[in-house]
Amino acid sequence: MKRIENKGTPRSHAVVWEQDISSYEDIILARQKVKSLMQGMGFSLLAQTRVITAVSELARNIVIHAGGGGKMSVSEASRTDKRSGLKCIFEDSGPGIEDIEKAMQAGFSTSNSLGLGLGGAKKLCNEFQIESVSGKGTSITIIEWLP
């Protein structure tokens, strides 16, 4: 049982893919790239589908909400228990999210969408971290671990 407590924090790795996200085509590119990286790492098709859907939601958030666009960077992650994974960071310098808790709720939207994107993305990945400063931008990190 000790092992579970001893998972440790993710170590940082070199970025393996980085791209700007400012148009709808960029969302497709991000999806395709993450998919091929995950395939290469040996993730299951289900894990790929889940994470790529999350990537799609988060990238779309940048296109819709962060006027000037933002970027996605992908790197490998590993833990002290030797499990490795894939980490995607979405950063933008848009208006930021005023009330993160509210934004994470299903059904909340400021853009006439379903409001499932942010909360959905959290449910679709192993780890989800969001930081946002009003007026400065938002940074969201997702990690999926290999089984």
Added chain:
Amino acid sequence: MGEVTILKIGKNVIVPIQTELHDHAARKLQMDILNRIEKTGAEGLIIDVSSVSIIDSFLGRLLVETAKMAKLMGTETVLSGMKKEVVLTLIHLGLTMKNLRTALNIEDALILLESLKGKIHEKKEYRRPCGGGGAEYPSYKY
């Protein structure tokens, strides 16, 4: 990002989505489908997503919307061929796609459309209060 082919076979319009659609392309496809229904007066619409590797909240909503729009034009819609990974992800995401009729593949979708038409005609002709026919698809409600 190629164009999506829209086929008219018999009285149905069949749309096999073979490419990853970005948002504008998906909106355009929705418009193209409605145009085609209007032009051909199709009775049924089948959207086949067996080649689609992900359905996110945007595409999911668009598909549900398209079915509603087709319904307003008098056309029944069946979504066919959702992969199990896609289905699992949709449920995780919280997108239930209520009120959207689905089938395992195009063939089943055609059978479902046939039975729906049968029901509609039957209702028009006999005005039966309940039951009668179409027992294969009891989940269908008016």
